[in-house]
Amino acid sequence: MQRRRSEGANSLRFRGRCLSRRTLLQGAGCALALPWLEAMTPALASDQSPQPRRMIAIETNMGIVPQYFFPTGEGTGYQTSDYLSRLEAHRDQFTVFSGVSLPGVTGGHAAERCFLTGTPHPERGGFRNGVSLDQFAAERIGDQTRFSSLTLAVTNENPTLSFTRSGAPIPAEKSPRKLFEKLFVQGTPEQIEAAIDGLRQGRSMLDFVQDQISRLERTLSSPDRARLDQYLSAVRDLERRLESAEQWERKPKPQIDAPPPDDITDPQAFAQRTAQMLELVRLAFETDSTRIVSLFVDTTVIHNITHHGNRPEVLGELKALETSQFDVLAQFLTSLRQTPETAPNLLDRTMVLYGTCMGSANSHSNTNLPCLLAGGGFQHGQHLVFDSENNYPLSNLFVSMLQRLGIEVDEFSTGRGTFRGLEMLG
C-alpha cells in the first residue's frame, strides 16, 4: 500500500532512546505504566555470581526433516548429516541425540506447547500444562539479573514455550525492536519518576483486589476457592514484579553500540527473524540482563510443505528453508564463541538447546525428536544414540541442564535423572 510513506518511514527508523517510556506513558497520566513485568527481578541481588551460567531453549514447531538431520554412526566418530554439516565448525561444541522423545507427549502439533514442560498428552480434553524448564530455572536463579528470563517468539501469532507454575502460558515478546527497547533503552528522569509513581499506584491497587478475594472466598465452594487462588497468586506475582521493577527503574540499563533492529513481519522470513532475535539474546547474555531464554520459532507458514508426501520438489524447498535455519544457528554459536568472557567465551557457559516437537511432520509423529545441545560446559562432539522404538526420555536432559545451572534437582517433569552419556565439564 503506502509505498511513498513506507520509504519515508524506512529512513526514519528509530527516533531516539526515550521511545519506550513515552509509549508506556502515553494516554492519560494516571494510566498505569507497566514495564516489562513478566520477568522483572529485584535489582539489588545482581553481581552475586561472578561466572554466570545460562541457557537458551529453541523450538522450531513444524518438525525438522529427519533424514537430513540425523547423522550416521555413534559417538565421536559419527558421519555428519546435511543439516549438521552447517554446524561442522562447532562440532566439538555440541552433542546430537537420536532416539529421544518426551514420554507421553503426543498429539502431533499439540506437542509444541510441551517442548519445555514435558507434560504428557496435550491433545486430551482437560489437559493442563506444567511449569516449563526455563520458568522452573528462573524461579530459582532468575533473581540475579534484571530480567529473570526472556520469553521470546518468532511469530505473528501467540505461541509460547514458557508456562508458569500453575500452567498458565506466558505470552512471548515477538518484536525485536521492543525487546531492544526493554533491554537497553533508558527513560528520562521524569519518565522514570512517572513510571515509579504508576508502579506504586499499581501496587496499591493490587493490595486492594487482594482484600476483595477473601470476601469472595466466603461465598465459594472449596474447589472454586482453589481457582480463585490462581488469581491471588497472579496478584502476588505481579506485585513482586512491580516491586522489583521499581528498584530496577532507577538502575541504569547497559549501554551498547548496536543499533535497534527493524521488525520484519513477513512470516516467510523466519530464518532472518530468528537471526535478529538471537543477536539480541547474545547481547542480553553479554550484558547479563538475563540468563534464561526461551525462543519459539513459529514456522507454521511452511506447514503445508512439511506435509511433503515425499514429493521431491517439495522436499527440496523444505530442505532449503531448514538449511537456512541451521545456518542461523551456526551463526549464533559462532557469535557466542567470539564473545570473550572469564571462561574462554560465552558459549562455554551458555547451553543452547535446539530441537522440535515432531519427529516427522509429514506424519505428525512425536517420537525420535531431532534435537541437539550445544555449549554450556559439557563433553560434546558426539552423537548419542538411543532406541528408536523405545525412546530415551529427553526430559532427563532437562535435569542435566538444571544441574548445570547449579540447581540441585534430581527430577523434572518426566525426567528421573540426568541424561545418560552426557558428561559435565569442570
Added chain:
Amino acid sequence: MNQRLSPALRIAPLLFCIVILSPSRGLAQPHEFIKTHCLACHDSATREAGVDLSSFDSIDSAEELLVWARAYEQIALKKMPPAEEPAPSDEQLAEFLPALAQKLIDLERQQRESGAGYLRRMTRYEYENTIREFFDLPGIALANQLPADGSAHGFDKHAQALDLSHVTLAKYIEAADQVLEMAIATQPTAPTIRRRRISLVNRGGFVAHVVGNGDGVLLRNFDVDPLFPPAAEQSHLDEGAHERLGIYERESTVGLFRHEDESFNPYFIEHVTIYPGKYRIRTSLWSFQWDRGTVLPGRRTEVARLSIVQLTGDGRGGQHPSNVLGYFDAPSMSPLEHEMVVWLNRNELIGFNTASLAPTANYARQGRAMAFTGPGIACDWLEVEGPLHEVWPPASHQFLFGDLPLKQWIDDPANPQRPPARPRYRQLGAGMNRPDPDQGLWTVHSQEPQADARRLLTRVLPVLFRRDVPAEQLEAYAAIFDARYESGDCFETAMRSVYRTALCSPDFLYHLETNSTEVDSTDVASTGLDPAALACRLSYLLWNSPPDEQLLALAHDGSLTQPEMFHQEIERLWSDPRSERFIEDFVGQWLKLRSIASTDPDRTLYPEFSPYLQDAMVAETRGYFRELLDRNTHVSQLVDADWVWINDVLARHYGFEAMEGGAFRQVSLTESIQRGGLLTQGSILKITANGTTTSPVPRGAFILERILGDAALPPPESVPAIEPDVRGATTIREQLERHRADAKCASCHRKLDPPGFALEAFDVIGGYRDRYRSIGEGDSPQQGSIDPFIPIHFKLGPAVDSSGEWRDGTPFHSPRDLARMLGREHERLLRNLASQWIVYATGRETGFTERSEIDRIVQQTLGQGGGLRTLLHEVLGSPLFHQGTEPITLRELPRDVSHEATELSTTWRGFLMHPTLPDVPELRAERTDTIAQDRKPAIAESVPSEQWQEVTVSVVGLFEPDRVMALVDACHRIPGFELLRVNYEEASMQVRWAADHEVWRGTKLEEQVQRIDERVRHASGNTLGARDIPSMPREQWQREELKIEGLDCAACSLAAYDIVIRVDGVLQAEADFGQSRAVAWIDPTKTDRSQLIEALKQRGVVAE
C-alpha cells in the same frame, strides 16, 4: 421443514435417580462379575483392544474413568461380553450395572471435588463484549490484546481453559486503561461529523501505482477516462507528476483487475480514523468486462470485499491486521450503492479487494492493460461519514459520570490539583481527515466530590459486577477515591483509579455463579443459581455478553425462574442480533471453524482457492446452523438435508447452476450433487484436511468426536502414523488397508475410517472429485475448466473410491449414502449437541454422572419432533444448565415466536462476516468538499497597492500550451500578486507583487524570484514554478527534438518534461506524449542530446 416448536416442553422429575441408590451396596459383587465376564480378555496382560479392566479398585485418572464408562455402556447394550462368551443373566446385570454406575458416579464426584474447580473468568471474547455492552463502545478492540485463552473439553469457556497468570493480569490493567481512555469525554462538544467521498486511487497510494502499470484503469461514464489512457507498451510515468496534475482527484471510477496479493493491498488510505466511533460508510460498485481498451458488460455480478484494516507500527507494507466486513455485489455495468454503519477505532481505515476475480498481473504482461481481456471490478467512490455520536458526552462517559457537567480546567491555587493528562489528536497515516481544533483542557466537574463518587459507584459497580454490591464493598471502593482525591488527583483521575480497580477485580473478571439464597444453601447440589447469575449464564450463552435491562429486571422480580417467562426470554435473546455471537463463537469451536485458515492449500494443486471462497465457507456453516435453529428443523438435518445454504462462489465450487451475487440463499439439491448437511460443507472438509492431502482418519475422527460425540482413544503408541505419499498412485486408502489388517488397529479404525472414506469424494478445499489431483503423474485436465482466468498445472491421478461399509456392515457408495445413514442416528446426534451445549454454557464437562439426564433431554426432544431449537429449550430447561437447581416445572411454550430479522435502515447486498451496527438515522452530515478542492488555496481577492514591483521570470512547467490556463489560475490564487503577460513561446511571464501586502512584506528584490517560485508552486499544486530568465541570449540556445513513445496522458507528459528540464543546461522544454515528442532548448556548452536521451532512459522512457 418449518416445524412448529412443540408445546410440551416439560422437565422430568428428579434426575440422577442413580445417585439416590444407596452407596453402601456391597462392592464384592462387581468384583465377581468383572472377574467372571471381563478379565479373560481385559486383564493387564492381555489388554484386548487396549482395554485393561483389572484396575477396578484403583481407578484414579480421568482416562481410566472413561474406559470404565465405555465398559458400562458396552455391557448395558449387551455388546460385551461378546456373543461367543457366556452371557450374564438379566438378574446379574440388574445388580451389577447400578452398582458399577454408583461406583463411577462416586469416583467422578471425588475427582471433580479434588479438581481445580469450575469458577470461570471471562474469556477474552466475553470480556470484550462485556465492555462493549456496558460502555456502549460496540467496536472497541480488546480481545486480541489479551493473552489467548486455552481450550478444555473443546471450548475456551471451560474453567480449565481459563488460567490466569500475572501476565494476563498486567494485560487486564492495560486494557482497563484503554477502555477508560476511550470512554471518557475530553472535549465539551462532539467531534464534528464529517462526510467525505474518497477514491480508491489516491496520493501516495499503491492503487495509483498498479493503475499506472495496467493492473487497473481509470474510468468515466463507463468508458476509459480520457485524461488517463490505459497503460500499454508504456506504463504511466512518475505518480508524483500525476498527483500534481490532480489526475487522482477527479472522482474517476477505479476499475481493478488485480486481486489482493503479497505485494498489493488496496486500501482507501485517505481516511484514517482519528476519533473512534460509529461511521456510516457508503460505496458504489459495479463490474465490467475489459477488452483491450474497451469497457463491455461483465460476465456476471462480481463481488468485492471491504474490510477494516488497523494500521500498526510504522504503517509499512501490507498485512496489517484486518477484519473482513463483508462481501458486496458489483453488478455488471450498473453501479450498486451499499451503505452500513460500522465502528472504526483509531488508526483504522477501509480496505478493498476484487474478491471474486482470479489473480492476474498485467504489469508483467507485454502491452499491459491494452493487451488484457478479462473481468474488472469498478469502485466509483467510498464515503465515510462520522463519528456519529447520538449524545454528548457519549453514553460511555455518562455511564461513568452520570450527569456531572464537563467544565474547562481552571487552576485553583487554594486547592491545587493535578490536571488529567490528555492525548493529542492528530492526523494519521496518509489520511486527509483532520482532527477538530483543540478546545482546551476539559474535565468532569463535581461540587461534592465524595458524595458524587459514592452516588456514581452505587450505580456503576452493580452493573460491572453483574449483581448486587453490599454497602461495605461500595464503601471500600469509595475509599480508593477518597485517598486519590486527597493526594491531589482531580475528580476524574481519582474516579479513573476506582474504575480501573473495579475492572481488574475478581468481581468483574470472574463469573461468580452464586447459588440462590432463597433455598437452603447447605447442600450445594440441591440449590440452583440465583436469578441474577441465571440471567448472566443465559445471556453469556446466547449473546456472549451480559444481560440487558429487561433480562435483569426479570431476574430481579423473580419472574425469570418461572418456566414460561424463562422460555420466552430464550426466544427473545435468540431473535436478537447479538445471538450471532453465539453462532460465531460456538460453531467456531464446536466445528473448529476458528482454525479454517490454519492450512494454506497448495497453490499448484488448488489454484481456485481464494480468501473469498474460504470466508464464504465459514459464512455457509454459520448461516446453515442458524437456519437449522431458526426453523427448528429435525436433528437429522445436521448431517442430512435436501437443501444447502450457498451463494455465488459456493454454487460454482459445488457445481450448482450459476447464481448471481454474494448473498446466501436456500437452494434445493438435485440428484447429481453430493451435498447436504454439515459434513459436505467446504469449511468442515477444509478443516479436516492438511492443505495438500486428505486422510480418512482425521475426517472420520472429526465426525465421530464432534458430530456423534464418540471420542476416539488415541492410537497405541507403538503404531507409526502413516507417512503420506502423494507420488504417483499409492492412495492413502490403500495404505489404510494395513490398519484394518492389524487387529489392534482395526478395533478403532473400523469405526474411524468408514465415514472418512465417504468423504474421500471431496478434496482439501471441499471440491467434489472423482479423481485425485496430482503434481507428478496423471492426465492433464482441460485448461479453463475451473475458470478461464485460472491456469491449471496439476494432473488428474487415480480415481477416487468413496464407498465403504458402515460399522454394522451396511455398504455405502457415496457421501449422500453416508449422510443418510448418519441422519438416522437421531439420538447420538442430539446427545452430542446437548452435551456440547452444556459444556459451552456452564463451563463443566459432562461425564458419566450426566448421561441419564442427557438421555432424558434427548427423549423429551424426540418426543416433540426432534427439532434443534426444541433441544436448545430442553437443555436450558434442564437442571444441568441450572446447576443442580430443584427441578422446575415448565408449562407450555408460547406459540407465536418467530424469528424476525432486525430492521437495519442501512442497505447493502452481499453478505457480512460480522453484524454491522444499527443505523443512526438522525445524524447525517452535509458532504464536505472533495479533497482536491480542500487542498487548493482559495482565489485571492485583488488588493489595491501603492508599491507594486514588476518583474519578468522564466516559467517552469509550461510543457504544453494548455498549461497557460493553469498558470493563470494559479496566479489568481496568490494574494497581492498579478499576472500581467504570459509568453508561451519563451516560457516566461511578466508579473507584479505588492511589497506592502502582508504576504510579500519584507521580500528583498534579490530573493523575489525565489519567493514567486514558492508561491506559484504552492498555488499550482507543485506543477508550475518560476526561475530567473537564463542569461544566455536565446539565439545561442540549441533546439533538440526527441521522439518519445508512450501515452497520451498530460501527467506523463509532465513527468517527461520534469526529467528533461532537470538536466543541467536545459533552459526551456516542451513535452507532448500525444505528438510523441519532447523538445528542449539547451545550453550546448553544458549538455547535449545524448545526455537527454540517457536521462529519459533511466526513468523508463525510450527516446530517439
